[in-house]
Amino acid sequence: MKPTGDDVLGLIARCRSAVRRRDAENLTSLMQQLTGRTPQTWGTIIGFGSCSYRYPTGTTGDCPILSFAPRASATTIYLLDGVEAHTAALSRLGEHSTGVGCVYIPDLDRIDLDVLRGILTRSLAWAESGGDERIQLAVTG
Template identity: 55%
Template sequence: MKKTGGSVAAFIADVAPAKRQRDAHALVDMMREISGREPELWGTIVGFGSCHYRYPTGNEGDMPVLAFAPRKAASTIYLDSIEAHEKALAELGPHTSGVGCLYIKDLEQVDAGVLRDILTRTLAFTEGGGNEYARITVID
């Protein structure tokens, strides 16, 4: 994955529906505050900072330290893993999830404090270098 250098503001201005656009602005503010980094476009993903990951298999690449994507159906928030946050997710409010993705249809219906805690722990995992399944080096 690579940074594309586009305008985050212009990208978010084109997001539909309006609820997803509203949530994108809120997620930018929250992730900027948590990460201390400015948002950048990685294709259709809004990322904060960058890191390099390497799996024991030799697969490697770059990705944002924290990231989300405002998709039509829901906002996709990328986490270190869903398992790592099971207890917090039970308290979050309406959402669905995949292996490492959290899907939220309406940010106003979830507990912002719980989401902030999940994102803070995801950032700590990444900045801490990952684990035996993925070694992570923060670039910026």
């Protein structure tokens, strides 16, 4: 995956749902504040910073350090360290669902933003420290 260079504000403006647009604006601000990095589009994903990854299998690639995507039914927040690393915090988050490395939030107004901030801060620190035995990371931007 590589940054596509599309307009972040344009991507947000194209969201059909007013809730998704509002949430994308709020998450862009929050993630920019936490990372100190400028948002970039990675296709339909809004990412902050970049890193190279390597799995024990030898699979390699590039991805944002923190990112989200405003999807039709929910905003998807991607966590490089996976959701299992945040089980306790997620139990206090509010209305959401999860995948292996994703948190799906239908409405930011229905979650505890301080809990989300903590999850994102811990995930960012994990990524910036180089990952672990599951995935090795090298911050590139």
